[in-house]
Amino acid sequence: MWQLYQFPLCPFSRKVRLLLGEKGIGYDLVRESPWERRDEFLDMNPAGRTPVMVEAAKGLTLIDSWAICEYFEETVEQAPMINGTSVNRAEIRRLVAWFDEQFHADVVAPLMHERMKKRLIDRASPDARVLRDAMKLAVNHLDYVDYLLDHRNWLGGATMSLADLTAAAHISVADYLGGIDWRGHAQTQRWYAALKSRPSFRPLLSERMEVITPPPHYDKVDF
Amino acid sequence: MWQLYQFPLCPFSRKVRLLLGEKGIGYDLVRESPWERRDEFLDMNPAGRTPVMVEAAKGLTLIDSWAICEYFEETVEQAPMINGTSVNRAEIRRLVAWFDEQFHADVVAPLMHERMKKRLIDRASPDARVLRDAMKLAVNHLDYVDYLLDHRNWLGGATMSLADLTAAAHISVADYLGGIDWRGHAQTQRWYAALKSRPSFRPLLSERMEVITPPPHYDKVDF
Incomplete structure (x- = not known):
């Protein structure tokens, strides 16, 4: 195992x-x-x-x-998640890198530093300005996800791929830490609701990080 | 083209x-x-x-x-660079990520900021403390390359792979910016000399970045 x-x-x-x-x-x-x-x-x-x-x-x-x-x-052949032609696969990997690098650096890393590490390690208060900046950048990122979903069913193309899983992974952590304002992002919200309802996602949403409580909408498929 | x-x-x-x-x-x-x-x-x-x-x-x-x-x-089938079994390929990709993330963050990013961006953009002087820290971390990284080469012919295993190309790419930029002290790293130096002598590497070594001059040993195969 x-x-x-x-x-x-x-x-x-x-x-x-x-x-x-x-x-x-x-x-x-x-x-x-x-x-x-x-x-x-x-x-x-x-x-x-x-x-x-x-x-x-x-x-x-x-x-x-x-x-x-x-x-x-x-x-493991089942459920290929870097799928399609070589060009599709390159687009999926571009988006994986986008969320792992850009979204992480802009949104997840500052939120985790201010709301998790400062609390757990330094016993310090978060810096409101850093939080505000991260949340503003999160809005830009959700605008980009909206834009992608204007042209495609899923982020990387016609089918669900590692691009969606990576985006959902980072967004879910930002959402847990109260960094996502869903207003005005109905399209991204529908896409995220579809992912949240998958059996692969349920165990993640029910887990909790010690001392940090997520907002009430965090684990709800309707939010 | x-x-x-x-x-x-x-x-x-x-x-x-x-x-x-x-x-x-x-x-x-x-x-x-x-x-x-x-x-x-x-x-x-x-x-x-x-x-x-x-x-x-x-x-x-x-x-x-x-x-x-x-x-x-x-x-392109010719010259496979993520080669071997799935386990070998995972090890190659681990090392690619190591150099792209750790070595880059510890060594290349601070050197480029202090020695290139400050010069080209801010017209400011480099911070000697930041340079010293980056060069100290570079020594640790070369120690790790020495350690890998104690056990293997190439970084990722028995044959040259994307792990070697990625490591050489980052090390070459750090070396251009005067951040690599080769003393005490004979094993890594031999490995790097072998890469430098490859036809794929020669065009890179002969290029120059405006206003920044590399140290005299930078483009020499014997250094």
Whole structure:
């Protein structure tokens, strides 16, 4: 059985979990708080980041959400999530990178720093200006998702793909941390509601990060 | 013919160029300075980053170095650079992510900010403390490369792969900016000399970024 090292609000682990869920691959969760820089974890992954996946019986360790997703995409045929022609696949990967890099840097990283790390580690108050900036950038990102959905059924094209799972993973963490204002984004909201109702998403939405409570709409499919 | 939008010190464009060179794919260079945020470039890539590749005759635009590398790996069989078993391929991708994220954040990004962007954009002097910290972290990274080469012929395994090309791309930019102290890293130096002598690498080493001069050893295979 695979073990997945992660913490509930890690967006990169959420991306991997959504992919595993869609593909029907079982795994056990192992709680890892990368900011504690545990020696045994750093020995496994010198980058000190989640997710890491271990299959002890087979002696396998997979590190980095990109490498993990490509691995399961190559080895498990069911529910292909980097699908279509090479050009489609390039577009899916562009969007995965967009959410993992841009959306993460603009929205998720500042929200997590202010609302999670400051609370858990520094016992400090969040900086209202940083939160406001992140929430403003989140609006721009949702505008871009609206724009993509004007032209396509799903973010990467005609079918659901790793682009949708990655976007939903990051948006769900931002939403948990109160950083998403859904007003004026009906199209993105419908797309996100469709993802939220998938069996792969339900276990994520029911999890809680200690001391941090999400807004009431967070785990509702109608929101 | 493909066009590659880039600037001479963009490590992500260098990674793509090394892959294209190894695979024997021709392209024309188009100079793009992403910090100028040119409207036509932002229309092509809303993320505003290099590299972008365009094949106008076929109506193709490829964005993001990861998506570009995977595209050519899928469509051009010659010189496979994400090679071996699925587990090998996961290890190659882990190392690509390591250099694109960790090495870039620790070493290349601060060096480029202090030695290139401050000079070109702000007309300001570099911060000696930031430079010193980046160079110290570069030593740790070269120690890690030494460690990998203790166990393997190439970074990702028995054969040259995208892990080597990505590492060499980032190290070459750091070296151009005077951030690499080669003393005490004989093993990594030998590996890097082997890469420098490849035909795919020569055109990169002969290019210069305006106003910034590399150290004398930069383009020498014996250094």
